Amino acid sequence: xxxxxxxxxxxxxxxxxxxxxxxxxxxxxxxxxxxxxxxxxxxxxxxxxxxxxxxxxxxxxxxxxxxxxxxxxxxxxxxx
Numbered sequence: 001x002x003x004x005x006x007x008x009x010x011x012x013x014x015x016x017x018x019x020x021x022x023x024x025x026x027x028x029x030x031x032x033x034x035x036x037x038x039x040x041x042x043x044x045x046x047x048x049x050x051x052x053x054x055x056x057x058x059x060x061x062x063x064x065x066x067x068x069x070x071x072x073x074x075x076x077x078x079x080x
Contacts, residue, residue, distance in 0.1 A: 014075050017071075018068070018071075018072075021068060021071075024048070025065075025068075027044065027048070028048060028052075031045075
């Protein structure tokens with residue numbers, strides 16, 4: 001059984017992961033809009049393209065959303 005401090009730390013980590021996931025999702029699917037305003041970075045593009053070629057989880061819009069929902073369900077079940 002996890003202690004109360006461990007659960008708080010786990011929740012902070014999961015919130016951070018969720019925020020990173022949302023940023024990556026928005027960056028990927030709104031890339032053309034961000035490119036118009038020069039808000040794209042070649043390093044981030046390279047990392048995301050390599051990840052995309054290996055994992056292929058950004059091919060369809062609902063795939064990352066489904067993964068996020070599954071992660072949320074798993075996290076909530078783990079914390080209860």
